[in-house]
Amino acid sequence: MRYTTVLLDLDHTLLDSDTSELLAFDETMRSVGVAEPQIHFADYAAINRAYWASVERGEITPDQVRVARFQEFAEFLGLAADATSMAATFVEGLGRHGELYPGSTELLENLRSSTSLGLVTNGLGDVQRSRIERLGLERYFDVIVISGEVGVSKPDPAIFELAFAGLGFPPSDTVVMVGDSLSSDMRGAANAGIAGCWYNPDRRPADPAVPLTHEITALGDLAPLVAGRLSGQVE
């Protein structure tokens, strides 16, 4: 085995978070009387992204994102709606919607039998817990660390330290972090001194400033990479 401990990201790695967000957004907007929610989604998404980037920089906590993004969005739209209740509708929908990508369950089954598994996710505690429970993810993981619960977010090495502690401090060279985000997952892996495997299904260009150990474009490549049968080495 090349790696005996695998840390996985949830959103956009195992979980179809795009669908989750779209459906939750649709319900939220209809709840405040907006008839065609989809035409506003890109504006909402831009505001939301900026808040989460700020979480990654350690400037605000995930819980501060919850309502602030809807305050700003309602203002932007000139919508006289209560941001707190929009946020509550949205968060409830995020927990309830979104399925695992095809192959995720097989991957988790496979990895569970040969490695220690950790889930390390940036997100709101209640949203991620609802998803984890609904999708039956708990049984696969030896440790689950959610930024909204622990007060530190990827790429801060402190969140990785919490995962290492929950896994009995495995040697660094036996651990790989797998995720779709360069700024949180791959930067985080580098900060924590472990290998990073970039899951890049859309074949986006890498950022030369962010070190990568491996890159895969299909989840099916992860088990052979972890076992050492596939290099996935970044040139």
Ligand SMILES: [Mg+2]
């Ligand atoms: Mg992700």
